[in-house]
Amino acid sequence: KVDIGERLAVPKSAVMDTGMRSIVFVKAVDGSFETREVSVGDEAGGYYEIVKGLSPGEEVVVSGNFFVDSEAQLTSTAGSGAGQ
Numbered sequence: 876k877v878d879i880g881e882r883l884a885v886p887k888s889a890v891m892d893t894g895m896r897s898i899v900f901v902k903a904v905d906g907s908f909e910t911r912e913v914s915v916g917d918e919a920g921g922y923y924e925i926v927k928g929l930s931p932g933e934e935v936v937v938s939g940n941f942f943v944d945s946e947a948q949l950t951s952t953a954g955s956g957a958g959q
Contacts, residue, residue, distance in 0.1 A: 883929060884922040889937045890915060902934040 890913065891898050897915050900908040913928030929935070 883925045886937045889935045900936040
């Protein structure tokens with residue numbers, strides 16, 4: 876084992892890899908969730924190091940991200956007038 880010090884990390888389940896980018900859902904001040912692109916570093920013990928895109932103390936969705944993503948897409952589609 877090698878001591879790598881303290882790093883900002885999130886559970887692997889919090890990160891959605893789209894193939895082009897990695898995203899997490901961050902809790903906003905009003906209680907809603909916003910999509911945030913992140914850069915991940917090392918993986919260890921079920922966690923990804925977050926190199927860029929989050930600050931310590933921000934809350935992220937760690938379970939059910941696909942439901943949050945689906946809801947966001949449905950809301951976006953409904954608001955754009957698609958399907959009319």
